Amino acid sequence: MIQLGKPPVLGDFVTGAIASITRLIREKELKPGDYLPAEAVLSEQFQVSRTVIREALRSLAALHLVDLGTGKRPTIAHLDDxxxxxxxxxxxxxxxxxxxxxxxxxxxxxxxxxxxxxxxxxxxxxxxxxxxxxxxxxxxxxxxxxxxxxxxxxxxxxxxxxxxxxxxxxxxxxxxxxxxxxxxxxxxxxxxxxxxxxxxxxxxxxxxxxxxxxxxxxxxxxxxxxxxxxxxxxxxx
Amino acid sequence: MIQLGKPPVLGDFVTGAIASITRLIREKELKPGDYLPAEAVLSEQFQVSRTVIREALRSLAALHLVDLGTGKRPTIAHLDDxxxxxxxxxxxxxxxxxxxxxxxxxxxxxxxxxxxxxxxxxxxxxxxxxxxxxxxxxxxxxxxxxxxxxxxxxxxxxxxxxxxxxxxxxxxxxxxxxxxxxxxxxxxxxxxxxxxxxxxxxxxxxxxxxxxxxxxxxxxxxxxxxxxxxxxxxxxx
DNA sequence: GACGGAAAGCTGTATTATAGCTTTTGCAAA
DNA sequence: TTTGCAAAAGCTATAATACAGCTTTCCGTC
The missing domain is CATH 1.20.120.530 (GntR ligand-binding domain-like)
Incomplete structure (x- = not known):
């Protein structure tokens, strides 16, 4: 992750990533069970480190909007209480x-x-x-x-x-x-x-x-x- | 984080950390605004890396059970929709x-x-x-x-x-x-x-x-x- | 006692490394 | 051609390190 001249503003990258991912779900009209891109791909796509993407995905998993699993790409989750x-x-x-x-x-x-x-x-x-x-x-x-x-x-x-x-x-x-x-x-x-x-x-x-x-x-x-x-x-x- | 002989089982450390932190809130009867220990302290206490603790805290923040802020220790959150x-x-x-x-x-x-x-x-x-x-x-x-x-x-x-x-x-x-x-x-x-x-x-x-x-x-x-x-x-x- | 600034503490992000799980690929046998 | 299986490629989970920048604490000065 090269930061060319860009002043490394310390802000909420994770919040941004969460928003980006939920927007992705909306725009691609993903349904329960559908795959999300791999962490590395999202990291590339949104120009943030994998750390940020992981924290965002964990957040969405906590909300049960996505399901995570070792070795598996993230999937869209079914409604859950x-x-x-x-x-x-x-x-x-x-x-x-x-x-x-x-x-x-x-x-x-x-x-x-x-x-x-x-x-x-x-x-x-x-x-x-x-x-x-x-x-x-x-x-x-x-x-x-x-x-x-x-x-x-x-x-x-x-x-x-x-x-x-x-x-x-x-x-x-x-x-x-x-x-x-x-x-x-x-x-x-x-x-x-x-x-x-x-x-x-x-x-x-x-x-x-x-x-x-x-x-x-x-x-x-x-x-x-x-x-x-x-x-x-x-x-x- | 020394793993002495312990076979590094790949499981859900983060889920465990989330449970540990919510138990902490319960047992210490923390109320909105109260401080949680710093990430490094929790990492030491639960014997997992700061990575795991951060993902757990992010999860709790997504659920609005805790509030996070740069430079500030995590605090217990007010009820939020x-x-x-x-x-x-x-x-x-x-x-x-x-x-x-x-x-x-x-x-x-x-x-x-x-x-x-x-x-x-x-x-x-x-x-x-x-x-x-x-x-x-x-x-x-x-x-x-x-x-x-x-x-x-x-x-x-x-x-x-x-x-x-x-x-x-x-x-x-x-x-x-x-x-x-x-x-x-x-x-x-x-x-x-x-x-x-x-x-x-x-x-x-x-x-x-x-x-x-x-x-x-x-x-x-x-x-x-x-x-x-x-x-x-x-x-x- | 009040104020201000330095120091200590803490979080946010990036990077690298590696174990182990999952999926894909490709080859061999039926 | 299809089935089955094993190797390889892909991916996630965790750990560790580094450092920028925000917050709080502490101490010395006035």
Missing amino acids: ASMAMTIEHGVVTDQIDILQIYDVRRTIEGRTATLAALRRSEAEAQRILGHARAMRDASSDPEAIMEHDIAFHIAIARASRNPVFALIIGAFQGVTRQTWPIGWKSRADDGERHAMNALHEELALAIVDGNPQAASTLMNRHFDQSIKALLTAGLI | ASMAMTIEHGVVTDQIDILQIYDVRRTIEGRTATLAALRRSEAEAQRILGHARAMRDASSDPEAIMEHDIAFHIAIARASRNPVFALIIGAFQGVTRQTWPIGWKSRADDGERHAMNALHEELALAIVDGNPQAASTLMNRHFDQSIKALLTAGLI
């Missing part, structure tokens, strides 16, 4: 977001995903949703398992809404949910309350299976009302 | 998300932010929201200016909801909105329709100023119904 999850978790860890706020967002969105899922779910999606609800009931002695099915249940509904943005957002809350779910579970003192929660999930699943958007939405809202109440009871918020 | 915006824009550019899906999400969320804003807005926030609505009306000859006030109007409402997650999500749609807004505007053929849109914004602002959550939510929904209809008319979707 991981980077959104990082933002949310960072907000929670640094006290910029609290749990009640996340539940408010989830309640707002999941009323809609329940409605859409009831309208649009495929048969396979309906069975998957119902399967998770029943698995929750059947695993009543294993909180960990119940939690995983609970999370999978909500994500399955979001996917069945056929709107990837909803799925993205709900997926992003996964990590945080995994950390707070046990608190809500413990605050449901007796088996009756716990059983009621599982029953509500099953009712909701059935509304989606039946293709009843009104009922699905109502039940989802009731579910969140109860979950938020449980968290408040636990003094979490 | 930029990385979420990158995800959304990537989804749109690569045909994984379409505009109608984004409008459905916005409609769902903004019904709620309107409600919350009516309940929680400070006086200053109320005036800012109303100010943008009136500026839209007054700039009727300058579409660019109307658009910017429109976007600012919605973000101001999201902020006034006092839930940073809503603000994050709505903020993330900004870039895409900026690209599609003119299409909706052009599809509103006559001045009457355009005036009606501006009037609706003002009505909504007044509902928030008045602290009327019911009206605010209803008007926001009506606004989105009309916007979506305009985009459909334009054949965008």
Whole structure:
């Protein structure tokens, strides 16, 4: 990298490289799975060192816009909730977001995903949703398992809404949910309350299976009302 | 960096470093503005080269979890919608998300932010929201200016909801909105329709100023119904 | 105690080197 | 001609070094 007379201005080459690469994706209309040029080629093309290109590609990989792999050229990535999850978790860890706020967002969105899922779910999606609800009931002695099915249940509904943005957002809350779910579970003192929660999930699943958007939405809202109440009871918020 | 006998396994050191640094943030309970150790220190601490640490820090900077600056040690970042915006824009550019899906999400969320804003807005926030609505009306000859006030109007409402997650999500749609807004505007053929849109914004602002959550939510929904209809008319979707 | 400048500390970029993974190429066998 | 496989070419991952230029700290002076 010869710097002929050019005064070596110390600025943000990496930011520029990120912009150049995203522009490349736009202009060449690259789609998920498509290859990006090799690091050395980009380095040549944008007249910066491979160091800069690598930092830019790593940045894009962190955002899940590209996928990197040893020996492989960078490829365009499929939509993924991981980077959104990082933002949310960072907000929670640094006290910029609290749990009640996340539940408010989830309640707002999941009323809609329940409605859409009831309208649009495929048969396979309906069975998957119902399967998770029943698995929750059947695993009543294993909180960990119940939690995983609970999370999978909500994500399955979001996917069945056929709107990837909803799925993205709900997926992003996964990590945080995994950390707070046990608190809500413990605050449901007796088996009756716990059983009621599982029953509500099953009712909701059935509304989606039946293709009843009104009922699905109502039940989802009731579910969140109860979950938020449980968290408040636990003094979490 | 001495590698004593240790077989130099080629794996993802950077991913490990990212995890180590986020763990550091968690364990030390660092808050926005707090300093992270210098690159050389992290390099020593995690036993990887500065190259690896830099790529990890760049990744975290892309996610806006840390801020970097020449000569300055890395600091913990404030919550920011930029990385979420990158995800959304990537989804749109690569045909994984379409505009109608984004409008459905916005409609769902903004019904709620309107409600919350009516309940929680400070006086200053109320005036800012109303100010943008009136500026839209007054700039009727300058579409660019109307658009910017429109976007600012919605973000101001999201902020006034006092839930940073809503603000994050709505903020993330900004870039895409900026690209599609003119299409909706052009599809509103006559001045009457355009005036009606501006009037609706003002009505909504007044509902928030008045602290009327019911009206605010209803008007926001009506606004989105009309916007979506305009985009459909334009054949965008 | 206030101020200013030198020194120390730190980041940004470039370069070189090398291990090891992936893809391509080309030859040989069926 | 096609299949299979191995060598070669291409590429990424990490490390180490060098140095410009920005920031912060520290110390001496007034």
